[in-house]
Amino acid sequence: MDSAQANLLTEEIVRKAILGASIATDPELLVEYRGRVPQEYVDAAKLIQDNYEQFRQFVWKRLEQIPLTKKYFGKLIRIRLKQKGILSSPIISVIFNDYQTQEQRLSNVKSVTNIESLRKEYGGNEDFLQGAETDSVMQNMLAEILALDFLIKLGFANICKISRKDKPHIDIFAEKDGQSYSIDATRKHEVRGWEVNDDTGLEDCNSEQNLLEIRRLIIQAL
Numbered sequence: 001m002d003s004a005q006a007n008l009l010t011e012e013i014v015r016k017a018i019l020g021a022s023i024a025t026d027p028e029l030l031v032e033y034r035g036r037v038p039q040e041y042v043d044a045a046k047l048i049q050d051n052y053e054q055f056r057q058f059v060w061k062r063l064e065q066i067p068l069t070k071k072y073f074g075k076l077i078r079i080r081l082k083q084k085g086i087l088s089s090p091i092i093s094v095i096f097n098d099y100q101t102q103e104q105r106l107s108n109v110k111s112v113t114n115i116e117s118l119r120k121e122y123g124g125n126e127d128f129l130q131g132a133e134t135d136s137v138m139q140n141m142l143a144e145i146l147a148l149d150f151l152i153k154l155g156f157a158n159i160c161k162i163s164r165k166d167k168p169h170i171d172i173f174a175e176k177d178g179q180s181y182s183i184d185a186t187r188k189h190e191v192r193g194w195e196v197n198d199d200t201g202l203e204d205c206n207s208e209q210n211l212l213e214i215r216r217l218i219i220q221a222l
Contacts (some may be wrong), residue, residue, distance in 0.1 A: 008051050009058050014096055016044035021087035045087055056081050059095060066099045068106035072119055072145075072185060076138050079124040083131035091138045102142075109148040113160040121164060143187035144171055155180075171178070 014063055020041025023029045030037075048055045059081065063070035070077075073091055080089055094102050109115060122141045124134040144161075151159055156174040162182075164171070172183040195207040 008047060009054050011096060013044045014055070014058065016086050017048050018093055018096060020045050021085075022093070025088050027196070028202060036171075048087065059092070062095050062099070066095070066103045067100045068093065068097065068103055068110065072106060073138060073141070075119065075132060076122065076124050076141075079126050080131060080134045080138075082126065083128055083134060084114060085131045089131065089138075090142070091135070091137050094142070105145055105149040108152055109145060112148055112152075113158075114163070115148075115161050117161055117163045141186050144185040147183065147185040148172060151183075 020037045023033050023037045023041065063074065063077070077095075080086060080091065086092060107134070118141060122137050124130075124137050148159065148161070151172065151174050154176070156176045159172065159174045161168045162173055169184050170182045171185040172181075174181050174183065193206055194203040194213070195209050197203065197204040
């Protein structure tokens, strides 16, 4: 890379590329943009693709400014940067769009007993095509951090991160008002494969197949 290319990437370009990836992978968002990703977002993604090593360094430079995010997610981010579809990864959006919120949550939970086990518990698959799996692992970890932060704000005491190796299906132990709680932090999973209304591009509420799937999910939950 010559000196003229040395500083091609900026935070604005990266954010445009991330938004473009979100539009391309989110049917509802795509409808809002009339079925196409704006060209400036496509161009931003192409610029990152053509200067990927600079982008990788750009990510690590950002992580230096948010040390707790780097500490807990660094290993998974290193894996994700080697995999396909990085711009649609939720952790990249966190790093560039929601870093202050996430860093504050990690600051709030860093005194939780056994919190260090988070880094050991969540591992990723390094296969180039398994980016979605790494993203899912990071989303599960983000959800558990959110749950811990929520419990702290609600005034729970003696909060402890439980290793799944020791107690499967129990992630957190906490106490409040003389009661003890064992908590399983589970991330909501979006249902994929709905039949779509051709006129709106959104899920079809009148589709018999969709109604049967909704019925099945409600019965399963009950």
